[in-house]
C-alpha cells in the first residue's frame with residue numbers, strides 16, 4: 001500500500017503554509033526555501049496593496065497595516081487573475097469584516113473606496129458615450145455625460161484630508177466625482193455638494209435639469225434663482241472638464 | 250527573431266523604436282486584458298508596430314482544481330483580437346484551494362501530478378485550438394519528488410502534446426540551486442518540442458542560492474549555455490525578459506544585439522535553408 005499522500009494534498013499543504021504560515025512538513029522541502037516563497041509572496045501582495053493604497057498605508061500605523069495585509073491574504077481566497085484587481089478584494093474584505101471598527105479606523109472603508117476608485121476609473125474598459133451635440137438648452141435638453149466615471153459618497157472627507165483627528169471631526173455626507181478624460185486618460189476628482197451629487201445622479205439617468213429642479217422641493221430643497229444659476233454654472237464647468245460631453249441631439 | 254518583454258516602464262521607447270527595436274514583443278494577457286483608457290491606447294500602438302507573443306501567468310495548469318472557464322474565454326478572445334502567435338504558460342501552479350498566490354510554485358515531480366497536468370493542458374489546448382508552449386520554471390525547493398524533473402517534463406509533454414518554452418536562465422539557476430548539470434538536463438528534454446526560448450538575468454544571493462530576478466543583465470555563463478542549447482534545436486523566437494531594475498534602453502538593445510548575433514552564428518545553416 002502506498003501511504004504517501006497524493007500530489008493534490010502536498011500542494012494544499014504547501015500553499016496553506018504559504019498563505020497562513022501554519023507549520024507543515026513536506027518531504028524534500030527545505031525549510032529555508034519554503035520561507036523564501038512565503039516571504040516573496042507576502043512581499044508581493046503587500047507591495048501591491050501599498051501601491052494601490054498609498055494614502056491608507058501612510059495613515060495607519062505600520063504594524064496594524066501589516067496585520068491587515070497578512071490577515072487578508074491568509075483568510076481570503078484571492079480570486080483575481082489580474083494582480084491590479086487584487087486591491088478591490090482587499091477593500092471588499094475590509095468592508096465585509098467591519099475593519100472600520102475592528103481596527104478602529106472609522107474612515108478606513110471611505111479611504112480604501114476612494115483610492116480604489118482612482119485605479120478603477122483609470123483602468124476601466126472604454127465605454128462608448130451616447131451620441132451628442134455641443135450646444136443645447138441646459139435646462140430642457142437631456143445631457144450626455146462621460147460614461148467613464150464613479151460617483152462616491154463618504155462619511156469622512158478622505159478626498160480632502162489625511163489626518164485622523166481632523167477627519168474624525170468632519171463626519172457627515174461627502175461626495176466625490178471621479179471621471180476619466182477621454183484623450184489623456186487622466187482621472188479628475190471633483191468634490192460635490194449633496195445637491196450637485198443628486199443632480200449628477202439624475203442627469204446620468206437621463207433626467208433634465210428642469211425636471212430635477214421641479215422635483216427638488218420634495219427633498220426639502222428650496223429652489224432659488226441662485227441655485228439654478230449655480231447648477232448650470234457647475235455643468236458648464238464640467239463640460240470644459242469633459243465630464244459633460246454635450247446635449248442629446 | 251529576438252524579442253523583448255513589453256513593460257509599462259519603457260512602453261514609450263518601444264513604441265517610438267528609436268533606441269530599442271526588438272523583432273517582436275511579449276506580454277502577459279493578465280496585465281492587459283479588460284483595460285481601457287491610456288494603457289489600452291498604448292497597447293494598440295505597440296501591437297501595431299510589433300508581432301505579439303503572449304505569456305500567461307495565472308492559468309495555473311498544475312492546480313488541483315479546474316481552470317477558470319470565464320477567464321479562459323477572455324484569454325481566447327484576447328489572443329484572437331491581438332493576433333497572438335504563441336501563447337505560453339508555466340509547468341507550475343499558482344492557485345490552490347481556489348486561492349491565487351501570484352507566484353509560480355514548484356510541482357511535485359510525481360506521476361499523478363504529471364498526468365493531471367497533462368490532462369489539463371490538453372483540455373486548454375483543445376479549447377483554445379492551439380498548442381501551449383509550457384515553460385520550465387525556476388524553483389527553489391523540490392516538493393516530495395518521486396521522479397526526476399526531466400522525467401516529469403517528458404511525461405507531461407508526451408501526454409499532452411504541448412510544446413516547450415525553454416528558459417535558459419531558469420535552467421541555469423535550477424542547475425546551480427539543485428546541483429545538477431545544465432547541459433545534461435537539457436539533453437534529456439524533448440528538444441524537438443521547443444517552440445520558444447526565454448533569456449533573463451539573475452542574482453546570486455547566497456553561496457548556495459541564485460534568484461531568478463529578471464532584474465539584471467544576462468550573465469555570461471547563461472549566454473554560453475544559450476549558445477550551446479540553440480545548437481541542439483531548430484530556430485525559434487528568443488525573448489529577453491527584463492522586469493525590474495530597468496536599465497538604459499541602449500543597454501537592453503545591446504543584449505538583444507548580442508542574442509541576435511549568437512542566433513545568427515549558430516542558426517545560419519537554417520537561415521540559408523529557409
Ligand SMILES: [Fe+2]
Pocket residue numbers: 384416447448490
Ligand atoms: Fe521565462
